Amino acid sequence: MSDDTKIFEELFDENKKLTEKQKKIIAAAIESFAEKGYAATSTSEIANKAGVAEGTIFRHYKTKKDLLLAIASPVMAKFLAPFVIKDLNKVLNQKYEHYEDFMKAMIKNRALFLKENIPLFRILIQEIPFQPELKEQFTEHVAQKIIDRLEKTINHYQEKGQIIEMPTYTVMRVTISTIFGYLIARYILAPEGDWDDEVEINRTVEILMHGLAPKEA
Amino acid sequence: MSDDTKIFEELFDENKKLTEKQKKIIAAAIESFAEKGYAATSTSEIANKAGVAEGTIFRHYKTKKDLLLAIASPVMAKFLAPFVIKDLNKVLNQKYEHYEDFMKAMIKNRALFLKENIPLFRILIQEIPFQPELKEQFTEHVAQKIIDRLEKTINHYQEKGQIIEMPTYTVMRVTISTIFGYLIARYILAPEGDWDDEVEINRTVEILMHGLAPKEA
Amino acid sequence: MSDDTKIFEELFDENKKLTEKQKKIIAAAIESFAEKGYAATSTSEIANKAGVAEGTIFRHYKTKKDLLLAIASPVMAKFLAPFVIKDLNKVLNQKYEHYEDFMKAMIKNRALFLKENIPLFRILIQEIPFQPELKEQFTEHVAQKIIDRLEKTINHYQEKGQIIEMPTYTVMRVTISTIFGYLIARYILAPEGDWDDEVEINRTVEILMHGLAPKEA
Amino acid sequence: MSDDTKIFEELFDENKKLTEKQKKIIAAAIESFAEKGYAATSTSEIANKAGVAEGTIFRHYKTKKDLLLAIASPVMAKFLAPFVIKDLNKVLNQKYEHYEDFMKAMIKNRALFLKENIPLFRILIQEIPFQPELKEQFTEHVAQKIIDRLEKTINHYQEKGQIIEMPTYTVMRVTISTIFGYLIARYILAPEGDWDDEVEINRTVEILMHGLAPKEA
DNA sequence: TATGAATGAGGCTTCATTCAT
DNA sequence: TATGAATGAAGCCTCATTCAT
Structure with missing residues (x-):
C-alpha cells in the first residue's frame, strides 16, 4: 500500500529510464x-519551466498531446492497480469481515x-472530457474494471447480509459519490481547510x- | 419553479434584448x-457556426473571455436562485415537514x-477551475450562499430531530455528494442509460x- | 494569339477578383x-517581399502548397489552351498547308x-517532379491532351505525305525535343545571349x- | 566505355577510401x-535510411550542402570524362568516319x-538551378568543355561535308536537344514504357x- | 570513430482582435 | 450594425548542427 503513493517518483523516476531532462519536462508539464x-499551456512555457530548449520536448514526445498521454496514462494504470488484485473475494473474506x-x-x-x-x-478529471484517447482509456480500461470489482465486492457483502437489497449499481453509485465527494x-x-482526516x-x-x-427486520 | 428550466430561452432570448445574431453567437459558443x-474553441469557429462574421462577435463582446462570462454568469445566478428565496425557514416549515x-x-x-x-x-464545471473570474463568482456569490442556506436548512431539520447529530458540514458534504453523484x-x-428517474x-x-x-435511542 | 501571353496579368489580375494584397502575394511567391x-522559400520571405503580414497569406491560401497550386494550375491550363482548339484538323487544313x-x-x-x-x-518544370498534385495535373490534364492533338496533327501531315513514315511517337518526340531545346x-x-529569333x-x-x-523515291 | 557506367560503385565504392557508413550515407542521400x-530532405531522414546516427553524417560532411556536393561533383566530372579525351580529332578520324x-x-x-x-x-538537373556552387561547376567546368569539344567535332564533320552549313551552335543545340529529348x-x-532501344x-x-x-547540290 | 541528446533558430499555421468600408 | 480583410504575436513543430560521452 505504501508503494504506490508518489506516482511521480515511482513512474517517472525509477521504472522507466528517463533522462534528467525528461523528468524535468514531465514535472513542468x-x-x-x-x-x-x-490547451492553455504552451510548450514554450513548459520548456522554460523545465529549463530545457523547446526542441528537447519534441525529441522525447513527438507531440504536445503525446506528452499529455505520457503523463495521464500511467496515472490511470496506477489508480486502477488496487482494483485488479487477483482473487479479490479471497482477499475480502480474509481481510475485511465487514463492508x-x-x-x-x-x-x-x-x-x-x-x-x-x-x-x-x-x-485527469479536467482533460478526460476533451481528449478522446483519454476518455477511451478511462472508460474501457479503468472504469470498467473498477465497476466489475466493485460489483463483485458489493454482491459479496450483500450476500453476507451487510448491505441493503438494492440494485448493485445504485449501491455502487452512492458509494463512489460519497468517497469522491470526500476526496474532492x-x-x-478546500485543501487549506482544517481537516481531521481520521x-x-x-x-x-x-x-x-x-x-x-x-432494513431492520 | 417551472420557469427556471430552460436557461437559454429565458436568459438569452427574452430577458435581455439580444439581437438575432447575438443569440446565434451565444448558442454557437x-x-x-x-x-x-x-481554450480549444476559436472565435472563427463560433462565427462560422453562428453564421455571422468574425468581427460581429467582437462588436458584442469585447473579448473572447467576455463571451464566456456572458454565458457563464447568468447560469450561476440562475442555478443559485432557488437557494436565495427570502425567508427560507418559513418556506421549509410550511412546505416540507420532513427532510x-x-x-x-x-x-x-x-x-x-x-x-x-x-x-x-x-x-461551468469545466471552466471554473481555469478562469479566476468564474472561480471568484462561484465561490463568493454562489457556493457561499448555497452553503449558508443548506446550513440553516440542515440545522432546521436537525433541531426537529430528523437528522443525525453530526457537524453540519459533514452532513452537507454527504448530501451534496449524493445529489451531484446522481446528477453526474x-x-x-451515462446519459444514454435506461433510467427510471422517479x-x-x-x-x-x-x-x-x-x-x-x-441513531436509534 | 495576343491574348494569352502575359499570364500574370490575365489570370491573376483580371479574371479573378483578387485583392491588391493577393496580387502582391502571388507576384512575390x-x-x-x-x-x-x-521548398527553400519561406512564407515569411514571401510576406516580406509582398509587403503584407504573414498571416495574410494564410487568409487567402490555407496552405503554402495551396499557394503553389494557385500559381501553377492556371499556368498549365493556359499553356494547354491552344492545343484544345475544337476541330483542329479543319483549322490545320485551312490554316497551314505545310507541316x-x-x-x-x-x-x-x-x-x-x-x-x-x-x-x-x-x-512548373522545377516543381512538377516533387509535387504529386502537379504531376497528376500535368500528366492527366495537360500532357495527354497535347499528345492527343499532336498525334492527330502528325497523322494529318503524314497522310499528306509531308512527314516521313515513322511511328507517330518518334516523330512527336523529336519535334517536341527540338522545340523545347530551342525554348530552354x-x-x-542563355537568355542574355544575342538571339535573332526569327x-x-x-x-x-x-x-x-x-x-x-x-525519303526521296 | 564499360568502366564509367555505374558511377556509384566506381566513385563511391572503390576510388576513395569510404567507410561502410559513408557509403550508406551517400546511398541514402x-x-x-x-x-x-x-531542400525537402532532412538529414535525420538520411541518417535513418542509412542506419547511422545523425551525428555521423556531420562527422563526414561538415554541412548538408557538403553532402550534396560530395554527391554531385563526381557525377559531373564523370559525365564530362568522354568529352575531354586528349587529341579528339585524331580519335574521331580514326574511329568514326561518319558523323x-x-x-x-x-x-x-x-x-x-x-x-x-x-x-x-x-x-543534377533538379538542383543545379538552385545551388550556385553546382551551377558554377556545371557552366564553367562541364558545359563549357562539352561545348568546346562538340564545336570541334561538328566543325570536323562539316569540313568533311557531312553536316549542313549552319552556325555551329545551331547544329549543336539541335543535336543536344535530340539526344536529351530521347534520354529524358x-x-x-516513360521509363516503364516498352522501348526497343536499338x-x-x-x-x-x-x-x-x-x-x-x-543540301543536295 | 560513432553516437544521439540537446539546442535554438526558423518554418508553417492559427488566432484573437482591429478597422475601414 | 455588420462585415471580413488584415494583422502580428504566439503556437506547435522541424531541422541542421554541436558536443559530451
Whole structure:
C-alpha cells in the first residue's frame, strides 16, 4: 500500500529510464497542465519551466498531446492497480469481515494516493472530457474494471447480509459519490481547510454504512 | 419553479434584448465551449457556426473571455436562485415537514434544471477551475450562499430531530455528494442509460435518509 | 494569339477578383519560387517581399502548397489552351498547308508565351517532379491532351505525305525535343545571349523539316 | 566505355577510401535527394535510411550542402570524362568516319551511363538551378568543355561535308536537344514504357542526320 | 570513430482582435 | 450594425548542427 503513493517518483523516476531532462519536462508539464489546463499551456512555457530548449520536448514526445498521454496514462494504470488484485473475494473474506472495514480501508488508501498526486488527479478529471484517447482509456480500461470489482465486492457483502437489497449499481453509485465527494472536498475544494482526516473519514463511512445497512427486520 | 428550466430561452432570448445574431453567437459558443472547452474553441469557429462574421462577435463582446462570462454568469445566478428565496425557514416549515421530502423536491428540481442545461453545466464545471473570474463568482456569490442556506436548512431539520447529530458540514458534504453523484451519473456519465428517474431518485434519497437518520435511542 | 501571353496579368489580375494584397502575394511567391524553389522559400520571405503580414497569406491560401497550386494550375491550363482548339484538323487544313508552317506558327506562339512567363515556366518544370498534385495535373490534364492533338496533327501531315513514315511517337518526340531545346536554350540557359529569333527559329524548323521529310523515291 | 557506367560503385565504392557508413550515407542521400529534392530532405531522414546516427553524417560532411556536393561533383566530372579525351580529332578520324556513327556511339554511350545513374542525373538537373556552387561547376567546368569539344567535332564533320552549313551552335543545340529529348523520354518520362532501344536510337539518329545533312547540290 | 541528446533558430499555421468600408 | 480583410504575436513543430560521452 505504501508503494504506490508518489506516482511521480515511482513512474517517472525509477521504472522507466528517463533522462534528467525528461523528468524535468514531465514535472513542468504536470504543474502547468494542472494549473492552466492542457490547451492553455504552451510548450514554450513548459520548456522554460523545465529549463530545457523547446526542441528537447519534441525529441522525447513527438507531440504536445503525446506528452499529455505520457503523463495521464500511467496515472490511470496506477489508480486502477488496487482494483485488479487477483482473487479479490479471497482477499475480502480474509481481510475485511465487514463492508465498513473494507470501505474505510479503501477510502484511506485512495485518499493517500490522491493526496500525493493531486496535480495528476486534476489533469485527469479536467482533460478526460476533451481528449478522446483519454476518455477511451478511462472508460474501457479503468472504469470498467473498477465497476466489475466493485460489483463483485458489493454482491459479496450483500450476500453476507451487510448491505441493503438494492440494485448493485445504485449501491455502487452512492458509494463512489460519497468517497469522491470526500476526496474532492478534501483535496480540491478546500485543501487549506482544517481537516481531521481520521475522524472525518470515520464519520463519512458511518453515514454511508447507516444508509446502506439492511432494513431492520 | 417551472420557469427556471430552460436557461437559454429565458436568459438569452427574452430577458435581455439580444439581437438575432447575438443569440446565434451565444448558442454557437455554448455548443463549442461545452464540446471542446473554452481554450480549444476559436472565435472563427463560433462565427462560422453562428453564421455571422468574425468581427460581429467582437462588436458584442469585447473579448473572447467576455463571451464566456456572458454565458457563464447568468447560469450561476440562475442555478443559485432557488437557494436565495427570502425567508427560507418559513418556506421549509410550511412546505416540507420532513427532510426527506425537502431532499426529494430539491433533487428533482435541480435535476430538471440540469437536464435542460447540460451544456451550460458542463461549461461551468469545466471552466471554473481555469478562469479566476468564474472561480471568484462561484465561490463568493454562489457556493457561499448555497452553503449558508443548506446550513440553516440542515440545522432546521436537525433541531426537529430528523437528522443525525453530526457537524453540519459533514452532513452537507454527504448530501451534496449524493445529489451531484446522481446528477453526474445520470446526465454526464451515462446519459444514454435506461433510467427510471422517479425510482432512482427515491432509492438514492432513501439510502441518504437512512444514513442521516439519527441513531436509534 | 495576343491574348494569352502575359499570364500574370490575365489570370491573376483580371479574371479573378483578387485583392491588391493577393496580387502582391502571388507576384512575390512567383518570384521566390522561381528563384529558390518552393521548398527553400519561406512564407515569411514571401510576406516580406509582398509587403503584407504573414498571416495574410494564410487568409487567402490555407496552405503554402495551396499557394503553389494557385500559381501553377492556371499556368498549365493556359499553356494547354491552344492545343484544345475544337476541330483542329479543319483549322490545320485551312490554316497551314505545310507541316513546316504549322511548326513555325506553333513554336513562335509558344515561344512568345514562354517569353512572357519565364518564372512561371521555371516553377512548373522545377516543381512538377516533387509535387504529386502537379504531376497528376500535368500528366492527366495537360500532357495527354497535347499528345492527343499532336498525334492527330502528325497523322494529318503524314497522310499528306509531308512527314516521313515513322511511328507517330518518334516523330512527336523529336519535334517536341527540338522545340523545347530551342525554348530552354533561348530563355533559360542563355537568355542574355544575342538571339535573332526569327532567323534561329527558321533554322531550327528547317533542320527539323529536313529530318522529318519523307525519303526521296 | 564499360568502366564509367555505374558511377556509384566506381566513385563511391572503390576510388576513395569510404567507410561502410559513408557509403550508406551517400546511398541514402542519393535516394532521398532524387525522390524529394535536396531542400525537402532532412538529414535525420538520411541518417535513418542509412542506419547511422545523425551525428555521423556531420562527422563526414561538415554541412548538408557538403553532402550534396560530395554527391554531385563526381557525377559531373564523370559525365564530362568522354568529352575531354586528349587529341579528339585524331580519335574521331580514326574511329568514326561518319558523323552518324559518332552520334550513334555517343548517344548509346551516354544512354548507358544515364541508365545506370538515373537518380544521380535527376539530382543534377533538379538542383543545379538552385545551388550556385553546382551551377558554377556545371557552366564553367562541364558545359563549357562539352561545348568546346562538340564545336570541334561538328566543325570536323562539316569540313568533311557531312553536316549542313549552319552556325555551329545551331547544329549543336539541335543535336543536344535530340539526344536529351530521347534520354529524358526514355529514362524519366516513360521509363516503364516498352522501348526497343536499338531501334529507337537508330530512328532518332536517322531523323537527326536527315535534318543535318547538307543540301543536295 | 560513432553516437544521439540537446539546442535554438526558423518554418508553417492559427488566432484573437482591429478597422475601414 | 455588420462585415471580413488584415494583422502580428504566439503556437506547435522541424531541422541542421554541436558536443559530451
